[in-house]
Amino acid sequence: MGSGSSKKAKQLEAEEREFKKRNMQKGKAIDDEEEEEEVGEDGKKRKKKQKDDEFLLGTCKGHKGGINCMGINEDGNMIITGGEDKTARLWNLATFECTKVLKGHKGYLTCAQILDEFCYTGAADRTVRKWTAKTGVCELVIEGHAAPINRLICTGDFLFTSSYDRTAMCWDPDDGELLHIFRGHRRGVTPLMYIPAEDALKDDVVDIESNRDILVTGSADGTARSWNMDSGDSLVTFKGHKGGVLCLAADSTGSILFTGSADCTVRSWNINNGEVFKVFEGHQSAVVCLQVMNKLMYTGSSDQTAKCWVTEFGDCTRTYQGHKHTVSTVRFRDGLVYTGCGDNCGRVYDAKSGALKRTFKGHEYCINAILVMPQKMLTASHDGTAKLWDCSGIKDEITSFGDEEEEKERKKAEKEEKKRQKELKKKEKKEKERLEKEKKKKPSNQTEDRESLPEKNNFEKSEKEPEEKQDTGKEDGDGLDEDISREIDMINKDMDDL
Template sequence: MGSGSSKRKDKSHLLETLKEHKDSIMCLALTDDSSLLVTGSYDTTACLWSTMSDATECLGILIGHTGRIVCVATSMTFVYTGSEDSTIKKWDICTSDCIFTYSGHVSQVNRIMCAGDFLFSTSYDKTAKVWLQQVNNASTQEEVLVRTFEGHTKAVYPIIFLPGQDTGGVNEEGLKINPSDLVITGSTDTTAKSWALDMGICLKTMQQHTGPVTCMDTGAQGKLLFTGSDDCTVRVWEVSSGRCLRELRGHNEAVTCLKAVQRMLYTGSHDSKVKCWLPESANCTRTFKISTNFGSVTAIQIYKGILFVGYTDDVARAFDAKSGSLKRVFQGHTDSVSCLAVWANKLYTGSSDGTLRVWDVSNISTETSSEESEDELNHHVELDFDLERYLGDDVDQNSKPDE
C-alpha cells in the first residue's frame, strides 16, 4: 500500500512527508517492539506505519469508527483506538481487522492505556473503565468490562496504572489483580483520584488544584504523583496518603504536558516554555524558551539525552537536556504539531495539517547550532539554577518514546 509520501533530505532534516490521513493527526503510539507506529486521526481512521524500513510505508488503514479518533494504544500484536463515537476498538495489526468493539462509555473516549491483562479508558462521561484485553467475536460487553470508576464530577482525561506487589495469584473473580494495584485518574473537576483496582473503590481524592488536571506522571518508584493543571501549577503528591507535598510555580499559563525522567521533571505549557524541575526541592533548574511567544507546547519526549518538543507554531524543536542549547529545528508542517515520537534516529511528528513527517535526528548531540532564524540561533535558555551537580547522568540515555 502506498504511503502518499514525498521524500527529500536537506538541511531541515526532513526525510518524508506522509499524507495518508485526510484530517488532523491527534495521537500516535509505537508498538511494543517499536517496529510499527500507529497514528489516529480526526478523519475517523488509524494508520499503521513501518519504522524498520528505510522508507516509511503505510501497512494498513483501520476503518470502522464513526467519530474522530482521539487516542491510540498498542499491546503485543494489537492496536486499540478510542473515539469521539464513545467506543474503543481492538484491531489485529497483521490483518487490520477489527476484533472487538468495547461499548460502555456514553460520551467521547479521551484516553486509553494497556497494562497487564487490562485496557484502561477515560471519558467525557465522567468515568474511567477497566476492560479485559483478551476478547473475541463471541465476547459480551458484560464479560469484558472489569470495573467502572465513578466519582468525578466532570470529564476524566489522564489515567495511570500503578501495579502493586505481585502475589502470583488471582482474586475472587479469577482476575490477575493484586490487592495493592492502583489506578489514578485526573479530571477537569480539578481533582485526581486514586482507586483500588481489586475493590473498585476510591481511596484518595487529591484536590488542591484550582483548574482542570490536564496531565499526570509518576516517579520511578510509583510513590510520587505529578499533576499539571490549567491553573498554571504542577503539584507533587504522595500516592499512599494523597497528601500534596509541593507546589511548583513558574509557568504563566496552563500546563499541557509533563514527563518524569529519573529525578527530573519536565513540564510544558501554553506559555511556550518547557521547564525542568527537581521535584524534591521544587527548584526550577532550567527554562527552555523559544524566541516566539505564540507557540504553546503540545508534546515533550526525552530520547538519548535530547529533549524533543512539539509546538502549536507548526514546529518541533530539539534541545540538549543537560546544557539547554537548542540543537535542531524541524520546520515544515503547516499547522500545530500535536504529537511526536522518536525511534532509531528518526523523529515522527503528527500534525493538525493531516501529515505525518519523518525527520533525521542522527548525530544531533554533536551539532553546535540549529537551522532556525538568527534570533533563535543566538538565544540561550535561562539558567535558573546550577543543574550540573544534580543532573549528572540522570537523563536516561536509553529512554524510549511513550508507548
C-alpha cells in the first residue's frame, strides 16, 4: 500500500475514535439526565435513578480504557475483552477476576476471539496475535495488512481478517502463513462472514474449483462480495446499496445473504448469483447490526430502534423502542431480544409483543458489545468494564403475560363469537319471519283457488240445476195439467148437472 492509503487509513481511524468519543460523551449526558420519578411521603414527586446493581451479578474491572470487543469460550466460563489500553484480558466469570493480561499490541484492540486453548486478537497496529489462554503467552504475531484490522474470524483451519486497507486476508492460524489476499473492494472492508461447506447449499454454491466454502465481505464502498477460497477471486458482487455495508448474516442453509447498510436498508440476496430477493425498508438511519434466526431477522440501527422482520416477505412485524442512542448490537435467544445501546443501557424485550421487560443500568458510557447466555447477559462498555446481568424470571414473566394475554384474547374471541351468533340468530329469525309471511300469502291464494273451484262447480251446478229443474218441471207439469184438466172436466160436468 502507498502512502495515500496509509493516510486514508489514519484518517478513518481518527474519525472512528472521534465518533466513539462523541458517543461516549452523549451517553454520559443521557445517563445523567435519565431519572425516574417517585412519590414521597409528602405526596410530592421526586426523581431518583434506578439502582445500578438491581440486576447486576458482577463486574469485570481492570482496563484503563474503553472496551471495544468481547468473546467467550465454548464452555461459557471465560471471556476475553479487548480495549483502548492496547491490552486484552481474560476473565473468570465465576469470580469476575482477571486471570491473564495479554500485552504486546501497539494499538487499541478492535476484535478478539477464544477458540479452544488459544485466543486471537486484532488491533489498530495492523497485526493479529495468537495467545495461549492458559499461560497468556503470545505464540504468534501475524503481519501483512497495511491499515488497522477491523474484524477477525478463526475457524481452526483458517484465520480471516479484514482491514481498512481495502482487503481481506486468509492465514494459516498455526504458523501465520498468508494463504490468500482477497482484493476487489474500493474502500475499507469491515464485516466478515465465513460459511463452511456443510452450511452452504451443496448443489447450488459451486465455484470453479468445486470448493463450496464461502467467505463474504462487506465494504464501505456499498458492496458485499463472495470469494473463491482457493484462488482468492471474487465470485459474486452484491451491488445495490447506496451506502456502506456495515453488517452481514446468512440464513441457516447458507443460500441467502443479508446485508445491512448505512443507506438505512437491509437487502437479501441469492448468494449464488447476486439476485436481490427483498429490500427491507423501515429504519430511518444506518443499520449497524443484524441477526437472522429461522424465518425472522433482528436489526439494530442508529435511529434508536431495533426491529423484527419476516425474511420471506420483507415485512417489519415489531419495533423495539425505548433506546436513546444507537443500538450497537442485537441478539435473539429463547423468545427474548437483547440490545446494547449508546445510551449506556442494556435491554431485554419480549420478541413477540415488543414489550420492554428489563433495563440494565450501571455503565457510565456506551455499550460496545454484548454476549447472551442462559438466564444472563454480558455487556462491555467504553467505561472500561464488563458486567454480567441477571435475566432470570423474564421468560416466566413473558409466559405468564402471554397466558393472560391468551386468556384475554380467548375471552374476547368468545365474546365476539357470541355476538356473531346472536346477530346470526337475529338474522335467521328475520329471514324466518319473512319466509313465513311469504308462506302465508301463498297458501291463501291456494285456498282461494281451492274455494273458487267449488264455487265454480256450484255455479256451474246452479246453472245446470234450473235447466234440469225446467226439464223436470216439464215432466212434472204434464202430469199436473192432466189432473187440472180432470178436475175442470169434473167441475164442468157438475155445472152442467145443475
